[in-house]
Amino acid sequence: MKKNTRNTKAKAEILKFINSSTRAVSHLDIQKSLGEFCDRVTIYRVLERLTEEKSIHRIVNVDGVINYASCSSCAAHHTHNHVHFSCINCKELSCLENNEITLTLPEGYQFKEAFLTVSGVCKECVDRSLV
Amino acid sequence: MKKNTRNTKAKAEILKFINSSTRAVSHLDIQKSLGEFCDRVTIYRVLERLTEEKSIHRIVNVDGVINYASCSSCAAHHTHNHVHFSCINCKELSCLENNEITLTLPEGYQFKEAFLTVSGVCKECVDRSLV
């Protein structure tokens, strides 16, 4: 028996925030944005549900902080093996599309998923520092 | 004026543990291994120092847990851009040598470092499950 999920205000609001953001957001980002809208714990649980439903995907940043991003752009390739970019200046974490990677594992290893994050300076920050 | 670091028992013991391990280890792994040898806080501070001194390097696992591994094998290429492997079964996290990756960033972006971790099943676990 499958358990059916419900469309609640918290879920809608959180998904809207994630979808409207150009970068991946953390639990803390969401909490700050929503304010007193809902409880801290609810955010954790909604994020878990949204991830299970594949409405969003989780990205572990280079510092270990878990972030979430919309899956709208991923819908096409159906995988989350694409590259993520983490700006060391503004801390932006975003998805880089059209960046496939190929690699070979040692003999006997089974591949499941690739997590690739590149750190550096994003275009905005580069432009700002040149001005 | 540079601040000189000292060779203490805690530092020696922690580095020995990391170097003698075939996989990357977490703060918790070290704590369990050392027992009452030194304080929890000391481990945090030693890991920070060892990382600064580039005796070890940090690897963020796919679940966000920070691990540490020896840099002995990295000494040759002087970068930590190599691929890491995370076993979904035994949780092993290790460095994969001889696995260079090339990728292109969008126009205007500056590259600094690449963090690539592949999840899957390690050889040991594959063999075990086939028996």
Added chain:
DNA sequence: ACAATATCGCAACAATGTTGCATTAAATGA
């Protein structure tokens, strides 16, 4: 509308990481 139950809020807890400060112990040179 109503019953079933997924979800929520709250409180309490657990895990992980940080900070301040008095004490200890490396490293250095006399």
Added chain:
DNA sequence: TCATTTAATGCAACATTGTTGCGATATTGT
């Protein structure tokens, strides 16, 4: 060797982040 300097430690207290249990609430299929 011994005294001096100060990096490093231990401990306590705190901060942050994530989890769990449970009674109350709200969504959804009928």
